Amino acid sequence: MENINVVVLGAGMVGGFIARELARLSHLQVTVCDHSAAALAQCQAAAALLEAPLSTNQADLADMDLLRKCIEDAQIVVGAVPGWLGYQMLQTVIEAGKHCVDISFFPEDALSLDEQARQRGVCAVVDCGVMPGLGGMLGVRLAGHLAQAQSLSIQVGGLPVERRWPLQYKAPFSPVDVIEEYVRPARVKSQGEVITVPALSGVEQIELPGIGSLESFYTDGLRTLLSTMDLPDMEERTLRYPGTAQQMRFLRDLGLFDDAAISVRRADGEGFAQVVPAAFTARLLERHWRLNPGEREFTFMRVEVGGLDSEGREALERCDLLDFGTAPSEQQPLAASSMSRTTGYPAIIATQLMAAGRIIKPGVHAPETLAREDELWQLFHDGMRGYGVSMEFSRM
Secondary structure, X not given: OOOEEEEEEOOOHHHHHHHHHHHOOOOEEEEEEEOOHHHHHHHHHHHHHOOOOEEEEEOOOOOHHHHHHHXXXXXXXXXXXOHHHHHHHHHHHHHOOOEEEEOOOOOOOHHHHHHHHHHHOOEEEOOOEOOOEHHHHHHHHHHOOOOEEEEEEEEEEEEEOOOOOOOOOOOOOOHHHHXXXXXXXXXXXXXXEEEEEOOOOOOEEEEEOOOEEEEEEEOOOOOOHHXXXXXXXXXXXXXXXXXXXXXXXXXXXXXXXXXXXXXXEOOOOOOEEEEOHXXXXXXXXXXXXXXXXOOOEEEEEEEEEEEEOOOOOEEEEEEEEEEEOEOOOOOOOOOEOHHHHHHHHHHHHHHHXXXXXXXXXXXXXXXXXXXXXXXXHHHHHHHHHHOOOEEEEEEO
């Protein structure tokens, strides 16, 4: 197979994982770009342990002129930038005529770029992580098991195994994007109507065997599913340890998650500086949310589709995904967090399929639309299982 040039934009925990895993594939030539020299060095050192050739490019990806230079030789671009930069990045990649797989959690509607992508002959797969992404794919497949699907519920969260006060959480990706989940109003579908509810609302308890008590609350994770799945009732929820929603609402209502800058007296007492509360809070929380070396964590996702079976009886199709981060081993000399694995592997599989010419149709594609094709879904399903990600299917 001819070598394919792949450029990964973002060398964070998930972007760096994607870059190093793609670099292990002999038919791909991979370059990872980021503004942080430290992140790039860490990423390259990890790839070296895997004996995977990986190039790096230090650049401010918020500068679209620099971003264009970063991708000028790419045949496929993988987007793994923070949500605030995601839409502009994707638009620039499409304008440059580059095929793309993206995991960025941005607030804008990615499907609004579909016409532009088709005009440029670009194939872009967006929201290609665990959720959004794999959860929507599972929703489509489970709905296909029923004669009449009526509801979709997706609950997902990544958490440390050991619950520690006061925050009970560790962020396996950008703290800014975690805060965005707690701020952005959530869109759900009820009785055929799309309604908006506050993030962190609708708290419910859930008991999981082997894990214990968790709480779920509304977050804005349905995204493209609101357009691509025609079901009367749909919701997406984030899972956390009990008490998190109240705790985060307190910080949010104090204004610590606000994006509008405020004036704060400088440390030297000479005048005032402009500070964005959300950025300040993210910086503080980052220290507490960072996973410690060897700290165990897991990702759990439950996807449920309710409706009627072929005999008109009520039925519930369910898939539970549970993944624990991996420790170093002889076969895999590097540890990998569960969120890196479950978010990164769908994007890695999509990139491989794009490189192989299996996903090439111009336009902006949500993962769930790809899952409607049996052969493509089987490749994703088998790929996730091949990477050791457990998915258990059942009918209730």
